[in-house]
Amino acid sequence: xxxxxVSVITCTRNSEPWxxxxxxxxxxxxxxxxxxxxxxxxxxxxxxQRIRDLQRPYTLIENIRGxxxxxxxxxIEAARGExxxxxxxxxxxxxxxxxxxxxxxxxxxxxxxxxxRTLSCIGGRLCPEGFIAPAFSQxxxxxxxxxxxxxxxxxxxxxxxxxxxxxxxxxxMDYDLWLRLSRMALPLALPQALTAFREHAGSVSTRExxxxxxxxxxxxxxxxxxxxxxxxxxLLRYAVRRQRARSTPTExxxx
Numbered sequence: 001x002x003x004x005x006v007s008v009i010t011c012t013r014n015s016e017p018w019x020x021x022x023x024x025x026x027x028x029x030x031x032x033x034x035x036x037x038x039x040x041x042x043x044x045x046x047x048x049q050r051i052r053d054l055q056r057p058y059t060l061i062e063n064i065r066g067x068x069x070x071x072x073x074x075x076i077e078a079a080r081g082e083x084x085x086x087x088x089x090x091x092x093x094x095x096x097x098x099x100x101x102x103x104x105x106x107x108x109x110x111x112x113x114x115x116x117r118t119l120s121c122i123g124g125r126l127c128p129e130g131f132i133a134p135a136f137s138q139x140x141x142x143x144x145x146x147x148x149x150x151x152x153x154x155x156x157x158x159x160x161x162x163x164x165x166x167x168x169x170x171x172x173m174d175y176d177l178w179l180r181l182s183r184m185a186l187p188l189a190l191p192q193a194l195t196a197f198r199e200h201a202g203s204v205s206t207r208e209x210x211x212x213x214x215x216x217x218x219x220x221x222x223x224x225x226x227x228x229x230x231x232x233x234x235l236l237r238y239a240v241r242r243q244r245a246r247s248t249p250t251e252x253x254x255x
Contacts, residue, residue, distance in 0.1 A: 003103035005033040007081030007156070011071040012051070013041035015089035018198060019050055025092035027056065032099045035081045039064050039071040047089075069165040069173040076156070076164050082106075084154050090198040091150040094119065094126075098194045102153050105188060112185040113154040115147045116194035126196060136189050138182050142220060142230075143237065145175040147187075150195040152178070158185060171212035172219040179223045213242060 133146040165173040
């Protein structure tokens, strides 16, 4: 039985310093059919030429405005593969069998979405995550987002049913989507690291961590409802995380 096709969507905007490594990690994937889609937000550096130099089929959608959520949704609309993956231009797959591992898991467990783990790439060095992810439950996910976006894979049917990413969100659009997806289907959690998440001064999660944490809280409260005790606990955890983030500047905001 053939493995499902994976649509890898990479959103770019002046991504020249990093996109070559991201592309190379996709090109070396083996034994799985990959549909490669780029959505560009108006790059003025060498990003577009880097994409156009590819010696394999790809789709390039240019001049998409409205933010990263809108760009990712445009990629989903263009995708034809059974599985949707978003690999940002500064992230990369860790080895040549990442997508094969994912495709096998979808086939074996008949899941509708799954996630693995990431390593952090800091100054060219791969580092383990700075926390231990809990076993999946909706309650655990509401306490904090432990699902890494570049290591998450969703069937096209499910992501369409969920409505894609909320374009009103700038930082926590993935967290909001995971919470919506979790009410429709439980994910499969793979224990192994699949992707590298690059932390650098230009990345949104590093540059605008305080804003990202506030939006995470906004999403968490929106999904909590009116329970006053649960809302108070979320506010308390936010205060603790904000203080911790001030003293540990390399911590990913939503981890």
